[in-house]
Amino acid sequence: MRDARSENLLMNRASGVSEEIIMISLPHWLLNRNCTALKQHANDWQEAVKMAVQLLVDAQAVQWEYYDAIIRNATEHGPYFLPVPGFAMPHAEPGHGVFETCFSLVTLTEPVVFGHEENDPVYVILCVAAANQNELNEAALIQIMNLLEFDEELVLLRSATTIEDIKQLFQQIYQEEDD
Amino acid sequence: MTSWTFTITNPTGLHTRPGTEFVRLCKKFSSDIQISKNDKTANAKSLIKLLKIGIVKGDVITITASGDDEKSAIEMASQFFMNLND
Numbered sequence: 001m002r003d004a005r006s007e008n009l010l011m012n013r014a015s016g017v018s019e020e021i022i023m024i025s026l027p028h029w030l031l032n033r034n035c036t037a038l039k040q041h042a043n044d045w046q047e048a049v050k051m052a053v054q055l056l057v058d059a060q061a062v063q064w065e066y067y068d069a070i071i072r073n074a075t076e077h078g079p080y081f082l083p084v085p086g087f088a089m090p091h092a093e094p095g096h097g098v099f100e101t102c103f104s105l106v107t108l109t110e111p112v113v114f115g116h117e118e119n120d121p122v123y124v125i126l127c128v129a130a131a132n133q134n135e136l137n138e139a140a141l142i143q144i145m146n147l148l149e150f151d152e153e154l155v156l157l158r159s160a161t162t163i164e165d166i167k168q169l170f171q172q173i174y175q176e177e178d179d
Numbered sequence: 180m181t182s183w184t185f186t187i188t189n190p191t192g193l194h195t196r197p198g199t200e201f202v203r204l205c206k207k208f209s210s211d212i213q214i215s216k217n218d219k220t221a222n223a224k225s226l227i228k229l230l231k232i233g234i235v236k237g238d239v240i241t242i243t244a245s246g247d248d249e250k251s252a253i254e255m256a257s258q259f260f261m262n263l264n265d
Contacts, residue, residue: 077196080195080196080199081195081196083195083199083226083227083230084226084227089195091195093191133190133191133192133194133235133236134192134235136194137191137192137193137194137230137233137234137235138233138235139233141194141195141230141231141233142230142231142233144230145227145228145230145231146231148227149227149231
């Protein structure tokens with residue numbers, strides 16, 4: 001059996017990928033750091049975001065303060081973090097109790113409503129926390145956009161029932177990039 | 180074709196919130212609008228494509244518009260980026 005690190009190297013297309021890059025990779029957090037919860041139930045968007053942040057707190061990547069920062073951010077600016085229908089990527093500016101750049105995924109059986117003009121209701125919540133602005137713009141958001149570009153209608157994300165399904169999704173993404 | 184090249188000076192670069200606003204503004208124009216950084220170019224009317232470029236402070240960006248309203252599109256873009264200050 002492969003250990004977590006070699007698994008990561010595989011996901012990052014083997015050679016030449018530094019450990020630093022692996023640590024901020026989306027599959028690393030979702031697959032190896034237990035930051036995925038599929039087919040969950042949440043009563044409202046705040047509860048859904050709380051579930052996603054809980055995963056990051058449990059992984060010791062952020063402090064609870066980060067949840068408050070997200071809620072404050074959403075209250076102040078509106079739910080701007082819904083880039084496509086059905087998908088939310090709640091985050092706050094770097095800092096606010098973030099120890100390292102990290103991600104968590106929560107999918108819902110019943111959607112929640114954020115109050116967005118076009119992209120409600122939401123079934124998939126991908127929480128991102130960044131250690132600094134460059135890691136947010138140059139690494140974290142790009143990986144999320146690659147995922148969205150591949151699974152545009154969220155068919156694979158929404159139908160995933162096990163971590164193995166998520167792993168296969170990433171393998172397909174990297175395979176396509178290699179082709 | 181009209182284009183404008185500039186350096187991103189605001190501390191947070193182009194992340195989700197300003198990116199969403201910029202895409203919304205670009206969609207008001209009929210011209211094709213492209214944004215590029217180094218060898219990466221994206222359709223400025225798609226948030227996914229725009230965020231995939233990964234724009235941060237210090238980046239040199241070129242915005243190119245082609246179409247009937249290309250001049251006003253570039254005017255809008257320059258106003259937008261010059262007013263980005265967070």
